[in-house]
């Protein structure tokens with residue numbers, strides 16, 4: 001069995017692997033796609049000490065650093081089920097989609113999250129070419145330009161307020177007949193001079209030309225009229241879904257499906273830790289996921305050295 005088995009190979013899992021391996025214990029990483037979300041990222045300009053890089057480069061660097069240590073990397077492996085230890089200090093089992101079962105004295109869950117798509121024409125085509133999901137990451141790329149935010153919940157309204165300070169103009173498009181964000185955010189948004197809000201508005205297409213976004217089409221659901229907003233960027237803010245479906249019923253999840261962790265990355269299951277975008281830790285960013293992964297590995301090590309000698 002592994003001393004530490006990490007499920008998920010994004011920034012959180014990679015950091016956990018490096019920290020655990022440096023303790024000289026047996027470490028494995030099982031990941032559906034090593035590198036995680038950064039594989040889909042273009043410019044990364046907010047990872048501290050790295051002025052600018054891109055996603056594939058960053059993912060390759062993560063893998064190279066993990067491979068530098070004796071870590072068993074099991075790529076293209078999806079976990080289907082977690083089976084907690086039967087007695088304190090016993091082995092935790094992770095059942096894989098390929099039928100295999102991995103055993104470990106401790107497990108770190110770092111399965112990340114995925115942005116919910118609007119699924120309209122243009123979204124996939126112009127991803128990273130004007131279609132974005134993370135205002136903290138990509139907001140500055142649209143400095144002085146016109147953007148839209150799809151989604152009027154808390155994250156959409158926060159994104160619109162954030163972007164309004166950077167870009168020339170923000171159009172917020174909400175499907176329902178009112179914004180669902182907290183009242184204080186809504187009144188802040190309404191006070192901004194360079195923001196237009198459309199409620200009851202169904203996004204129907206993200207248009208573009210020459211490989212770049214040039215507009216957003218929406219249908220006014222009251223009148224059925226189609227409108228086209230000319231712009232350069234669209235931020236989709238209709239939810240971030242944690243990859244934790246396979247943990248339902250075994251590990252405590254929040255109402256958003258995030259793994260509930262304490263300040264040291266403990267879950268409610270003994271010997272099972274979690275880190276990164278799949279957890280309740282706020283602000284889903286690479287630097288945060290990496291820090292949380294390091295923390296979870298140190299907590300797992302702390303757990304292991306406290307087990308009574310057999």
Ligand code: FAD
Pocket residue numbers: 007008009010011012013030031032033034035036037038040041042043044045046047077078079080110111112113114115133134137138243246275276277278284285286287289
């Ligand atoms: P992830 O990166 O999501 O990795 C999860 C890992 O778990 C993957 O290896 C995945 O394959 C694996 N996995 C999932 N389910 C299973 C399973 N059942 N079994 C086995 N493995 C599984 N952040 C920044 O800080 N700066 C940026 O510029 C930036 N730009 C971004 C641009 C885009 C387009 C996107 C999508 C995100 C961006 N982010 C950015 C956010 C950043 O990528 C995430 O916060 C970060 O990757 C989270 O790391 P993580 O390790 O928690 O999860």
